[in-house]
Amino acid sequence: MRITVSAALDSGNIRVLGIDDDRVTLEISPDRQSDFYQWFHFRVLGARGRRLTYEIVNAGGAAFPGGWTDYRACWSTDGATWRRVADTSYADGTLRFAHEAAGDEVRFAYFAPYSTERHLALVARAAASPGVTLETLGRTLDGREIECLTLGEGPLSVWFFCRQHPGETMAEWWADGALTVLTDPDHAIARSLRRKATFRIVPNMNPDGSARGHLRTNAAGVNLNREWHAPSDDRSPEVKAVLAAMDATGVDFAIDAHGDETIPYVFIAGFEGIPSLTERQTRLYRAYSDALVRRTPDFQSKHGYPSSQPGKGNLSMATNQVAERFGAVAMTLEMPFKDNDDLPDPDFGWSPGRSMRLAEACLAALHDVIGEF
Ligand code: ZN
Numbered sequence: 001m002r003i004t005v006s007a008a009l010d011s012g013n014i015r016v017l018g019i020d021d022d023r024v025t026l027e028i029s030p031d032r033q034s035d036f037y038q039w040f041h042f043r044v045l046g047a048r049g050r051r052l053t054y055e056i057v058n059a060g061g062a063a064f065p066g067g068w069t070d071y072r073a074c075w076s077t078d079g080a081t082w083r084r085v086a087d088t089s090y091a092d093g094t095l096r097f098a099h100e101a102a103g104d105e106v107r108f109a110y111f112a113p114y115s116t117e118r119h120l121a122l123v124a125r126a127a128a129s130p131g132v133t134l135e136t137l138g139r140t141l142d143g144r145e146i147e148c149l150t151l152g153e154g155p156l157s158v159w160f161f162c163r164q165h166p167g168e169t170m171a172e173w174w175a176d177g178a179l180t181v182l183t184d185p186d187h188a189i190a191r192s193l194r195r196k197a198t199f200r201i202v203p204n205m206n207p208d209g210s211a212r213g214h215l216r217t218n219a220a221g222v223n224l225n226r227e228w229h230a231p232s233d234d235r236s237p238e239v240k241a242v243l244a245a246m247d248a249t250g251v252d253f254a255i256d257a258h259g260d261e262t263i264p265y266v267f268i269a270g271f272e273g274i275p276s277l278t279e280r281q282t283r284l285y286r287a288y289s290d291a292l293v294r295r296t297p298d299f300q301s302k303h304g305y306p307s308s309q310p311g312k313g314n315l316s317m318a319t320n321q322v323a324e325r326f327g328a329v330a331m332t333l334e335m336p337f338k339d340n341d342d343l344p345d346p347d348f349g350w351s352p353g354r355s356m357r358l359a360e361a362c363l364a365a366l367h368d369v370i371g372e373f
Contacts (some may be wrong), residue, residue, distance in 0.1 A: 001104075007125045010115045011166075013213030014042035017057065023044060025059045031214040033221030038062040038261060039167030041109040041213060047101040054108065060093025063261045067261030071338050072349060073104040074109045075099040082112035111259065111337055113351045114163075116211050121206050126201075129183035131194070136177055138241025140218040142208040146241050149201045150184055156197035156364070156373055159254040162243055164224040164318065165216045166209030167356050170335040170355040175203035175257065181363055189367045196370050200249065205238050206336025225256075226314075237371030243321075244282040251326040252373060255362065256318045260334040265303040266358060268292075269332040271323035273308025275287040276314070284329045284372060291368040295312035296361035298340050298354060305334075331373075333362070 017025040030037040036325035057247035068090035074082040089293040127134035141271040163171040165341040208219040222235045237288040292299045322330040
């Protein structure tokens with residue numbers, strides 16, 4: 001049977017350079033109007049029973065080439081369960097993985113996709129839960145809504161906003177986990193949190209980049225997490241919409257959920273460099289980090305990004321802008337594309353399920369420290 005490779009699907013991204021016997025030569029396309037690329041997602045038909053080698057020959061020019069070291073590609077036969085390709089390697093600028101398909105179709109992706117359809121189903125499911133309000137904060141350049149779900153009655157203003165970088169799909173898996181817990185009427189921590197806080201959750205801040213198969217930017221090729229100092233209608237309406245809603249509600253606690261290509265751990269990054277940093281913000285941030293360490297062995301506080309120098313924080317980034325603007329305790333939550341090396345899983349690596357469970361731990365840790373706010 002003839003082998004075909006196609007990226008014509010939601011969040012699809014690959015260019016076929018050639019199919020030669022058992023070798024498939026591929027390239028990742030850059031984000032539109034941008035040089036960033038690393039996300040790939042494609043389907044292969046006609047490979048049943050054949051061991052094919054896939055070679056992404058422009059991997060060396062990707063946004064984070066260090067992301068390919070010890071990385072294993074994700075594969076699925078049904079688009080639901082994504083396992084890792086054990087035989088993945090990176091050398092001389094080429095990412096290579098070899099896989100034998102058991103059936104007629106197999107898909108490969110940089111990480112388990114979170115599709116537009118799944119996003120719409122998540123929003124609808126959450127909105128149908130008692131006490132949840134769904135609204136759109138604004139529109140993207142491609143005309144998609146920036147949905148926000150509000151729940152809880154408490155005085156603390158909590159914002160979770162996810163997937164500014166569209167290829168970091170684990171961020172929306174995390175949002176799914178957070179909404180699943182918070183809308184569970186039998187979950188004691190969720191019930192208690194909803195009394196103490198009001199949650200506003202934006203599961204996907206970059207639906208255009210998500211559908212387009214981008215790594216890092218929106219439909220205009222703009223990195224949304226460098227726009228928070230001055231968002232605009234023509235470059236970053238997504239940020240402008242969310243920030244305007246935050247201005248209306250204020251923010252006490254915020255998590256900006258991401259994935260990190262290179263570092264094989266879950267970690268958070270804070271706001272040490274903001275001009276108006278207070279001792280209270282620092283104390284609460286550390287208390288939260290310590291609580292999350294206690295809540296899950298999938299989180300740690302040893303590995304991560306270096307801290308900013310005092311006063312040198314980049315206010316174009318969400319975490320710094322939100323901490324500075326609102327005096328909030330804000331953080332960038334980074335989950336790995338690879339795995340948590342403290343607790344590795346050879347079959348799945350870091351996964352949708354672990355991202356969702358991490359969200360549950362993040363909520364439990366917030367509950368642990370919420371009395372200190
Ligand atoms: Zn990111």
